Amino acid sequence: MKKPRIAITAGDPAGIGPEIAAKAAADAGVRAVCEPIIFGSDVPAKLGEVSAASGRAAYDTIVRAVDAAIKGEVHAIATAPVNKLAFAQAGLPWKGHTDLLAHLCGTSRVAMMFHAPELKVVLITVHVPLSEVPALITPELVGQTIDLACAALPQFGVITPRLAVAGLNPHAGEGGVLGVEDDRVLAPAVAAARARGIDVSGPFPADTVFVRASRGEFDCVLACYHDQGLIPVKLLAFGHAVNVTIGLPIIRTSVDHGTAFDIAGKGVADAGSMIEAVKLAARMAMARETAK
Secondary structure (H helix, E strand, O other), rough: OOOOEEEEEOOOOOOOOOHHHHHHHHHHHHHHHOOEEOOOOOOOOOOOOOHHHHHHHHHHHHHHHHHHHHHOOOEEEEEOOHHHHHHOOOOOOOOOOOHHHHHHHHOOEEEEEEEOOEEEEEEEEOOOOHHHHHHHHHHHHHHHHHHHHHHHHHHHHOOOOOEEEOOOHHHHHHHHOOOOOOHHHHHHHHHHHHOOOOOOEEOOOOHHHHHHHHHHHHHHEEEHHHHHHHHHHHHHHHHOOOOEEEEOOOEEEOOOOOOOOHHHHOOOOOOHHHHHHHHHHHHHHHHHHHHH
8 A cells, every 4th residue: 555545524614623634634744644635514614603504514524534435435534523512403313423433334333442652541431421321331331342442452553452441430339338330240341351361450440540551551441431531541642642433344533622612713723633643544544454
């Protein structure tokens, strides 16, 4: 393969997506490793405002990029941020990229990974209210997410991944005193995965497991819910962490931030995460081609 072709979707046109997409496509480091192709929209948008029109435009752009990836016209997709409220106002049932991409690719076994040199995290649940998380954390879901993380990490050079599962409750339940889910759900799922030959441990108290991973004890942490996993990633690597959807038949990366309506159109948006997302997509595309 020569340089892989990477589709860069411009995201919600009312946010910073078009700006960071253009900056990433023009970046010398990006152009050295791939051929960036911007997928944007001609829909007029009032900068900084949520609207159904912008939500629909962002959706249409994603659909076109996914279609191009499935057909082999591009080798990977790197997406600028969308707005979940704009999706809802447009009547779209998806909460964001992850579930939409799973739908478009015809697969339900996907997970959200945040990739940075300092820390790698995979989320067991994503965009759901915190009150619903305990009921959603099932042995099947935990096992599926462990399998996805183990299968995905070799793409990033981690050939034999060492995984850790963060506990749902404080102190990982403290033997049932602070919650029963860690002993009744997470621990059996970890034991079953170990029986399948996966190097996974836990559940560990969430207030220390991310520190242990950042110091090299584990290659990746599985977090039970959105903020549990993203707070440590963004604390350590905000601005250059990359969101990767694992489990898809296509390669998709994205930024570690949102639409930033407050600075849209001001020319000050930091494209660092978008640049890293495109570069990582290019590396993954090259690795996939080499593995054929």
